[in-house]
Amino acid sequence: MTKPTINPDLEVERRNASFNVSKMTEFLHGGVQQLKRVKQIKKQLLGEKIFGITSNGKSAEEIYDLSVKKNVILFELVAKYNWNIDDLTIAHELLTTGLPLSLQIMMFIPTLERLCTDEQKQKWLPLAKSYKLLGTYAQTELGHGTNIRDLKTRADFDQENNQFVLNNPFPDGIKWWPGGLGKTMNCAIVLASLYVDNQYKGLEAFLVPIRDMETHEPLLGVQVGDIGPKMGLLGSDNGYLILKNVRIPRTNMLMKYSEVDRNGRYIQHGDPKANYGAMTLLRSGFVRISALGLQAAATISGRYSCVRRQGHLDSKGEEVKVMDYVTQQYKITGNIVNAYALTLISMSTADYYHKVFQEISVDNWTNLLELHTITCGLKAFCSEISSDGIEVSRRACGGHGYLASSGLSNLYVDHLPVVTVEGENTILYLQVARYILKKVSSFALKGEGLPPSLQYVSEPTNGPISIETLTGLCKILQIRSSFQAKRVAEKFQNLLMSGENQGIAWNKCSQELVNAAKAHVECIGADMFMRAFQKSSTIYPDLVPMLEKLLKVYFYQRILEGAIDYVESGAVTIKNLDVIRERHCEYLTSLRKDVIPLVDAFDMEDEQLKSAIGCYDGWAYDRLYNEAQISPLNKLQVQPAFQKYIKPLQIKSKL
């Protein structure tokens, strides 16, 4: 009996999709053109066997070697296929794991483009694009990440020599974390406090050579190295950097927005607002990364749950697919639903981002602050849902989810930095809260207008609200958010009135502020996916019923998770809640038969998932077995440790 190509347990799941899977794939990729592009890059990239090799079981040195090799091959593909930055971003997303040189493209070159004068660009960009200059972005220090205003690295202008002298104090001033800084890059954009005549001028960026361009040895006065093993992203050599009287030419300060002239005058020009842009782009990138991470986890755990048979519902008959257990559906289908919601959110966030930057290009800055707040909030919100969701998926695969070959453990640990980098999530929520507080207070106290994203705060909250329509559900989210925003604004005001100082009052309210921010971001998220959903309804009308169902379940999940808030705000009654629970369970169960079509629609390749249990063919056990065969420990039948340690122990121990 030969084995069928596809595990029949999975095959059968693919037969009766209640929606058009390939149309869904197209929609999720933003249209047929974009899907074609992604498919092509996938083929070009994943055709290279090296990208299928994982770091599992390898030493730090081996992993580094492998990762540089991968990265260089990636760059060769860029040249070979003439990929632009968007193409390369797609490629990075497909690879997920950390690469030593990725900041070259993601941060170094973009920062040069953003902060350099034309002259500087002419000089450095060709060097950077031909990999002569390999650069990272060195902002964080051992002692400072979130609060960059107090960075300790300083650059003193030495007028006599027309140079800057860079120093950072030990230990808290040591630059710490920049990707590729450890062993790979030969220069860094260093954020430092600029001093002229010992007078602080501002935080500025400097291009600092750190390794010899020929020999790659650290330059004089530079101590540089790797910061050591991490939880994940093992391939990227995050590094540290100590500068002792390192001298660079005056012209190595990135001078587009501010400069120090030959005479030591500090001059600012241009609009510093433009600087928001970069972070905004990075953060909206994280929304997408969150969606993709959750898609991968949902695909793996969804497929595995349909081939894993365990236990019985009846005393007779075959064992049950674990996917048929309702508790499992809460875990797996719940995550699939979230993955869809996040994907739609990320699609509209990207659209919104482009719209605002279009405006900016014609010098209309109105929406930049909104965009900034929205991307802060969505980055925090989406990254939390995806990280927690990936772990739920992993646990839902039982013991096998703990194996590296499941793909889930690597996915999780590599994904986890999203909650910390580009703004630690609590900090981002507090930023959003500051915006809410300001806007809601001036609305309440001075009758000032509200920005678009907060418009709902001024809207009436009564009237019967349907839990059966998407707009009704949106409204429910808004009522709760509005309630929380007003409540915390009032508490804050009262504290101020009672004589508390601003900072203390802020701190006292901070947990409620975070909660209010989360509530608001949920509304933004809902608004974002409603846009994507509405767009779909014209271009992909056939998909509407399924998308609507998914989004409803998503809404129910959000409401049930924050149920007490909704009840307290009057957005739903206890009685309503029971209906929502019922509806939620009903829909979740009704999605059972579409689980595999839904995850297939994400169109993730086996080479991308690197998961023995989540493969398209569903032969989880055979693949787990095959993966075990390449375990490093299996190279030898008997490991040296037997003769070295165990034998002597046996001899020593008297019977």
Place this chain on the structure above:
Amino acid sequence: MTKPTINPDLEVERRNASFNVSKMTEFLHGGVQQLKRVKQIKKQLLGEKIFGITSNGKSAEEIYDLSVKKNVILFELVAKYNWNIDDLTIAHELLTTGLPLSLQIMMFIPTLERLCTDEQKQKWLPLAKSYKLLGTYAQTELGHGTNIRDLKTRADFDQENNQFVLNNPFPDGIKWWPGGLGKTMNCAIVLASLYVDNQYKGLEAFLVPIRDMETHEPLLGVQVGDIGPKMGLLGSDNGYLILKNVRIPRTNMLMKYSEVDRNGRYIQHGDPKANYGAMTLLRSGFVRISALGLQAAATISGRYSCVRRQGHLDSKGEEVKVMDYVTQQYKITGNIVNAYALTLISMSTADYYHKVFQEISVDNWTNLLELHTITCGLKAFCSEISSDGIEVSRRACGGHGYLASSGLSNLYVDHLPVVTVEGENTILYLQVARYILKKVSSFALKGEGLPPSLQYVSEPTNGPISIETLTGLCKILQIRSSFQAKRVAEKFQNLLMSGENQGIAWNKCSQELVNAAKAHVECIGADMFMRAFQKSSTIYPDLVPMLEKLLKVYFYQRILEGAIDYVESGAVTIKNLDVIRERHCEYLTSLRKDVIPLVDAFDMEDEQLKSAIGCYDGWAYDRLYNEAQISPLNKLQVQPAFQKYIKPLQIKSKL
């Protein structure tokens, strides 16, 4: 200026503890005697430098070598200091990470003691205790973990040769996961379906030699190996095992409770209930492991939060310790509180365990089922709180929490199996739910009595309940649990009445069943720590105010987390909830000044925490720097990858 031994930021925190720290340490260790014992073992164990070496950055082979070495040295310490099994358990707890031979002591020898006849014990125990026989416990298969009734490995009795013949089908019957099976052990207790004359008799345990006792080579018919890299516990070579017509003597079946005689008769004797015992002990062990894991995370993140200064509350002055941010207190202090609660729960669980086993020793089995249910539930509950709490702590340390040298990432990934092993948590909750459903239904329908742990279901739920007393708070937990138990029992009954079959009805209610089980386990937990608390009040009266405060905060946290349930059940009103929130925040803030004393009281050694940021002296940055110096990548200034890959890329790329 020489640096003080202790970071002044930490020093100052130790000055004004509002309770007696060393008394607290004593109490948490179960008294002065036990504390002394633990301290002695710590000294004996952690004095060995090897236990300070981590696996960070090493290859699978290097890690295995190191781990076997550690394990053998551990066994030498056992002999040297004449440790008993409790001492060794303490030592294991101190080491936390996986060791290849740990199942020898934790499962192999205990199983032999439990399931062997006297004759078998005489033969095998001395061999096991002198490490000639190195054994693991092979139950799980690739295809079956939770549902062991359908294990595929079979043992056929061959009467002619007086042997059993063992086989397991490829791939789902492959034994998979047993600790140390990969490369270390030379035999395994194999769980297999016993067949005599092709007739199924039952699931039985067999002692199966797998490697030659001299050469350590796999025996004929045996294929054995490592299952590959894992998320954590890298030191334990979990393995797989394929048996092809492997023959063992009839007498290698463990025959205390059932045997196959020379003529192929299958005979059962003794009370199979006794088998519950072993799992119960393991599970109550997990309650303790959960408490210890959370203690470690709380210690590290608590200390780091008091030396990490980041940002300002005021525009002027020094930067703030992040511990002073209220949002941080919700994370860190919240976990400290949970760590205390879990510790108290684990203390009483151990007491209860011993009490029940005392009863059993005089043939009183009354409480065994209760004990079983309680340990199932508490294992699931505590392991979830600890795993999630460790991750909260890790994230609360910002970027540095992602470094292996923080200690938190290893702690987390090594700890995570607790939610999966010895009963996956959802499964355990469903077991508890089955018990609740049965007891509550026969109480409601037939007026039968309730077991002690469910007594509260029959108690009145009205009357004003104080949220200011521990007994009041206990009551609140019970009212909610009672409500949920009755509600799901009713739903289940209704489904049955409407003609649904048992299995389907069960499945339909399963999410509510899990929730009801969680609610019940919260009550058990509360009951457990109330016992420990009451005990403390006579022996350590000075500690009572602090313990009471901690437990109240714990209660508030539980209630706020499940707030909607409490409101729905009528246990608290929305108005009450506001008071609870306020009280919670008040107490949490008031604990701020005791954060360091509270974590110091856990008495965790630096060598045990292996954390640069959580050390007793608080010099986080210096230690992070020192740890980076030993990063494998820093052995060379220039890694070979530069010449191998980067140079050629630079040369190829035209400027």
